[in-house]
Structure formats: C-alpha cells, structure tokens
Amino acid sequence: MVDADQTFVIVGGGLAGAKAAETLRTEGFTGRVILICDERDHPYERPPLSKGYLLGKEERDSVFVHEPAWYARNDIELHLGETVDAIDRTAKTVRFGADGTAVRYDKLLLATGAEPRRLDIPGTDLAGVHHLRRLAHAERLKGVLATLGRDNGHLVIAGAGWIGLEVAAAAREYGAEVTVVEPLSTPLHSVLGPELGNLFAELHRERGVRFHFGARLTEIVGQDGMVLAARTDDGEEHPAHDVLAAVGAAPRVALAEAAGLALADRAHGGGVAVDGQLRTSDPDIYAAGDVASFHHALFGNQLRVEHWANALNGGPAAARAMLGRQVTYDRVPYFFSDQYDLGMEYSGWAPPGSYDEVVIRGDAGKREFIAFWVKQGRVLAGMNVNVWDVTEPIQALIRSKAQVDTEALADPHVPLANLVP
Incomplete structure (x- = not known):
C-alpha cells in the first residue's frame, strides 16, 4: 500500500x-x-x-x-x-x-x-567538433550555424540519421554549406530502408546538401585547434570549419x-x-x-x-x-520529423529485412503520401508525409495484425478506417 x-x-x-x-x-x-x-x-x-x-x-x-x-x-x-x-x-x-x-x-x-556515440578517430578534440544531445549542445550549435551561414562556412555531418538530417536542414536554412558522410547507401537506411531513404536524399540535394555515401570519417584535420577538413576511408577530403558527429546514441x-x-x-x-x-x-x-x-x-x-x-x-x-497500478506498456513506436517544408510522422517498427514490400498511397513525387511497410499483407509500419490526422488509423492497422488488400491500401479514395477490422 x-x-x-x-x-x-x-x-x-x-x-x-x-x-x-x-x-x-x-x-x-x-x-x-x-x-x-x-x-x-x-x-x-x-x-x-x-x-x-x-x-x-x-x-x-x-x-x-x-x-x-x-x-x-x-x-x-x-x-x-x-x-x-x-x-x-x-x-x-x-x-x-x-x-x-x-x-x-x-x-x-x-x-x-x-x-551521443563518439567518433573514434583523430581530431575529435578540436574546438569545431560537435554533438547534439543536450540543451547546452544546441545553444552552442545554434551560434555555430549562424556564423557558418554568415561566413559561407562548411559543416560536415557524420551520419545521415534523423539528427544528421535535421541539423543539415537547419544549417542550410542558416546558409551554411553542408556535406553529409554516411556509410550506408541512403539516408535513414536502418529505419526506412532504401525505398524511402532516397526520397530524403533528393529533398536535401534540392536544398544544396552534398552526400558522400558508402564512406566513414577517418580523421578530422585541424590547425591551431580549429577544424580545416574531414577525411574519409575512401581517400576523399571535405573542407570543413565544423563537424557534427551524428552517429547514434x-x-x-x-x-x-x-x-x-x-x-x-x-x-x-x-x-x-x-x-x-x-x-x-x-x-x-x-x-x-x-x-x-x-x-x-x-x-x-x-x-x-x-x-x-x-x-x-x-x-x-x-x-x-x-504505484501498484496494472500496467502493460505496449505502445506503438512513434516519432516525427520536420525538414524544410517536409513534415512526417512514423508509427511502427519495420527495419530492412522485416518487410516484403512498401506500399505508397498518394503522390511520393509531390511528397504528399503515406508509405506502408507490409509483410504477408500485414502492416508493420506507416509513415505519413505532409498528410495529417492519420496516425490513429495507421496505428490501428498495425495493432490489428490483419491482412489487408494492398490495392485498397494504396488507394487514397478508400478511407483507412475502412481497412481496420
């Protein structure tokens, strides 16, 4: 008691x-x-x-x-x-x-x-190497991005996950030059897979972000304690005034x-x-x-x-x-992101290899759509991009574990609620 x-x-x-x-x-x-x-x-x-x-x-x-x-x-x-x-x-x-x-x-x-995970490479002790996890980090990085934008400076970001991409978007809005180095073949590969990862790559390329896929940082080069460049394991060198390590937590x-x-x-x-x-x-x-x-x-x-x-x-x-209340914690995982004029919400869990296909409802080219990750007709996850007020039916589909007609799932004229048993 x-x-x-x-x-x-x-x-x-x-x-x-x-x-x-x-x-x-x-x-x-x-x-x-x-x-x-x-x-x-x-x-x-x-x-x-x-x-x-x-x-x-x-x-x-x-x-x-x-x-x-x-x-x-x-x-x-x-x-x-x-x-x-x-x-x-x-x-x-x-x-x-x-x-x-x-x-x-x-x-x-x-x-x-x-x-935040650390980069285990030479040069991480330089003044221009950053992480983003705490309020103090954000306060510092906010000033850095404003300075880079004012001076046409370069930011290299290690990692094309959510933090890496959101900071890339912020840096471009400040006017900074941005290069993202990512060892996998697309951004957000471990979450969205290659099918949707490419959409985010194009979104950022349109805003002037440069990507270097299939590579990892091996050294941050500096002089007098300041960052000058970032080198990768395939022999490339990217000019940099600051580096953000966004390689997970x-x-x-x-x-x-x-x-x-x-x-x-x-x-x-x-x-x-x-x-x-x-x-x-x-x-x-x-x-x-x-x-x-x-x-x-x-x-x-x-x-x-x-x-x-x-x-x-x-x-x-x-x-x-x-307090002794009866609790069963089984919430459907949910997160959201805002990058430039793209807003999205993701519900579920569907890492690469866990699904058979990705079903698109809407216009992916206009970035107004819902994507569903499906295995044997069952929805594992859903992501709505610039489409709103659909989280509840998406999560209901996931929770139902029911097989759905993928043609109806892709048809914007069929209400999602109608597909929930």
Missing part, C-alpha cells in the same frame, strides 16, 4: 523522469518524490534541440517540461547538476552529489536516457550495470531490460525512456525506443506501475 511514508526516487531529469514525477502527483501519491538530474537545466524536451529551437523559431523557455516553480509547488525535490554514483539494492539507497548524499528509496525509476546503463541489473543484448540495442510493467530484474526498480528495453508483444522483438513519444508515455506508465 502506497502512503505518505514512502520515498520514490527518479534518476534522470529528461522528459520521462519529469512526466513520471508529474504522474505520481496526479495519481495521488503523497509520499516523498526526489528527482535527480545531472544537468543544471530544469527537465526539458529534446526534439526542439534539432528543430524549432535550433532554427531560432522557438524560445529557450519553450523546451522545458514544466515551469521552474512547478516542482516546488508540487513538492518535488529537484536536484539539478548532481550525478547518482551508485545504487545499493540491499540497503535500497542511491548515492549522489559531490558530498555523496545517500537517500533511501521504496521505489526507484531509472530514466537516465542515452548519450548509446543507452546510459553504467549505473544499472554496476548495480547488477539485467541488461538487454547489444544486438537489440542494449539498454536496461524491463518487463511489460517497465520493471527491471529488481522488483523495486523500474526503467523508462531511452534507456529501457522491453519485449514488444506486437512485433515479437526486444525493442529500445529512443523517440520523444516513448519518453512522454513511458515515464507515466512506469510511475503508475510503481
């Missing part, structure tokens, strides 16, 4: 952690809630860092999950700029801060997120690993292994957001989802489970 004598500790001050704290209060928990964040900024959302805020279209304050006064008003003990060093599962304590403060917990939530599992919690296989993205209630191998410790890996019954696979919606929904789900 949850009561006022209990203490719930949340490690990680991102969206998942902040929404978990909020949910504990809205669900009526009157005990102690401690939220520990290793950043000095109040909990914030990350999508604006590569979208509206980076472009200068959104104010800094717009990224925060709650206004600063909200935490005190809701009796949330917020510790900013403090790192949790250890979890003692026997004593049920966490140790944090410079003075090694130890606090006991009844339930613990790990929402430690992920960190790794779950922050060190704390969980040191505590002896079960981890997911790296082949499935790693992370802290959780069950359908987001509970770890310790029944009093939960995990949510980017760091959590769970078996998704809908797709029959172990998944670790790094996107905004997973943090938005996973934090509250974990909070309810910590």
Whole structure:
C-alpha cells in the first residue's frame, strides 16, 4: 500500500523522469518524490534541440517540461547538476552529489536516457567538433550555424540519421554549406530502408546538401585547434570549419550495470531490460525512456525506443506501475520529423529485412503520401508525409495484425478506417 511514508526516487531529469514525477502527483501519491538530474537545466524536451529551437523559431523557455516553480509547488525535490554514483539494492539507497548524499528509496525509476556515440578517430578534440544531445549542445550549435551561414562556412555531418538530417536542414536554412558522410547507401537506411531513404536524399540535394555515401570519417584535420577538413576511408577530403558527429546514441546503463541489473543484448540495442510493467530484474526498480528495453508483444522483438513519444508515455506508465497500478506498456513506436517544408510522422517498427514490400498511397513525387511497410499483407509500419490526422488509423492497422488488400491500401479514395477490422 502506497502512503505518505514512502520515498520514490527518479534518476534522470529528461522528459520521462519529469512526466513520471508529474504522474505520481496526479495519481495521488503523497509520499516523498526526489528527482535527480545531472544537468543544471530544469527537465526539458529534446526534439526542439534539432528543430524549432535550433532554427531560432522557438524560445529557450519553450523546451522545458514544466515551469521552474512547478516542482516546488508540487513538492518535488529537484536536484539539478548532481550525478547518482551508485545504487545499493540491499540497503535500497542511491548515492549522489559531490558530498555523496545517500537517500533511501521504496521505489526507484531509472530514466537516465542515452548519450551521443563518439567518433573514434583523430581530431575529435578540436574546438569545431560537435554533438547534439543536450540543451547546452544546441545553444552552442545554434551560434555555430549562424556564423557558418554568415561566413559561407562548411559543416560536415557524420551520419545521415534523423539528427544528421535535421541539423543539415537547419544549417542550410542558416546558409551554411553542408556535406553529409554516411556509410550506408541512403539516408535513414536502418529505419526506412532504401525505398524511402532516397526520397530524403533528393529533398536535401534540392536544398544544396552534398552526400558522400558508402564512406566513414577517418580523421578530422585541424590547425591551431580549429577544424580545416574531414577525411574519409575512401581517400576523399571535405573542407570543413565544423563537424557534427551524428552517429547514434548509446543507452546510459553504467549505473544499472554496476548495480547488477539485467541488461538487454547489444544486438537489440542494449539498454536496461524491463518487463511489460517497465520493471527491471529488481522488483523495486523500474526503467523508462531511452534507456529501457522491453519485449514488444506486437512485433515479437526486444525493442529500445529512443523517440520523444516513448519518453512522454513511458515515464507515466512506469510511475503508475510503481504505484501498484496494472500496467502493460505496449505502445506503438512513434516519432516525427520536420525538414524544410517536409513534415512526417512514423508509427511502427519495420527495419530492412522485416518487410516484403512498401506500399505508397498518394503522390511520393509531390511528397504528399503515406508509405506502408507490409509483410504477408500485414502492416508493420506507416509513415505519413505532409498528410495529417492519420496516425490513429495507421496505428490501428498495425495493432490489428490483419491482412489487408494492398490495392485498397494504396488507394487514397478508400478511407483507412475502412481497412481496420
């Protein structure tokens, strides 16, 4: 029975952690809630860092999950700029801060997120090498892009994933020259496959972005601490004033690993292994957001989802489970992206090799369409591009696991809702 004598500790001050704290209060928990964040900024959302805020279209304050006064008003003990060093599962304590403060917990939530992967090549210590994960990164990169645009400078981006492409779009809007180096044959290859990846390549080429596919950076060349060029493994050299490493993110599992919690296989993205209630191998410790890996019954696979919606929904789900509510976390993965005049939403999970065909509804040439990744007539994923208010029926099709008529699926005149059993 949850009561006022209990203490719930949340490690990680991102969206998942902040929404978990909020949910504990809205669900009526009157005990102690401690939220520990290793950043000095109040909990914030990350999508604006590569979208509206980076472009200068959104104010800094717009990224925060709650206004600063909200935490005190809701009796949330917020510790900013403090790192949790250890979890003692026997004593049920966490140790944090410079003075090694130890606090006991009844339930613990790990929402430690992920960190950008690093380029393991010479030259990454130069001043013009960047990552984009935190608000401080975005603030710095925003100034860099403005300077590059003003001075006709060159930005080289390692990686043609979502972050790489969104920053490429922002850089071009500032007026910077952009080259994207990607080892695979198309952008977003591991998510969209070659069929739709090419669409994004053409979108960016039309705006002046140069791509170098089938190559990896091997060295960042500099002088007097500044970037001059980026070299690739096929002998090319690209002029550069700045370099962005956008080569993915790794779950922050060190704390969980040191505590002896079960981890997911790296082949499935790693992370802290959780069950359908987001509970770890310790029944009093939960995990949510980017760091959590769970078996998704809908797709029959172990998944670790790094996107905004997973943090938005996973934090509250974990909070309810910590309160003893009956929870089954099986949300359809969802994310969105904005690049130039293209807006898109993606629902589902369909990596290359998992589907038989891609069915297009609408006009891909005009970039107004819905794409469906289909296996044996069953929709695994759907992406709507500049077509709106269709997420609900797309997710309903995915959840139904029903075989659909692919001709009807491709026909814009057939309402999607009619195809859902």
